[in-house]
Amino acid sequence: MGLNIAEIVVSVALIALVLVQERSAGAGGLFGGGAGASYQTRRGFEKIIYWATLVLAFVFGALAVANLLVK
Numbered sequence: 001m002g003l004n005i006a007e008i009v010v011s012v013a014l015i016a017l018v019l020v021q022e023r024s025a026g027a028g029g030l031f032g033g034g035a036g037a038s039y040q041t042r043r044g045f046e047k048i049i050y051w052a053t054l055v056l057a058f059v060f061g062a063l064a065v066a067n068l069l070v071k
Contacts, residue, residue: 006063007060007067
């Protein structure tokens with residue numbers, strides 16, 4: 001039961017992080033960044049969101065496998 005709840009919490013957090021990335025296409029988009037902006041490297045808050053998304057994706061996968069093995 002605990003793995004199910006953990007998986008739900010991680011999945012909701014992962015969805016939120018992905019939506020923030022897609023919506024803003026960079027943290028500048030949250031504050032009215034230009035629509036014609038070219039490619040930029042991730043810095044600051046964007047980089048934190050990017051790495052947090054990767055970590056949560058890995059954790060979600062590990063929880064899914066653990067949930068499969070427990071049942």
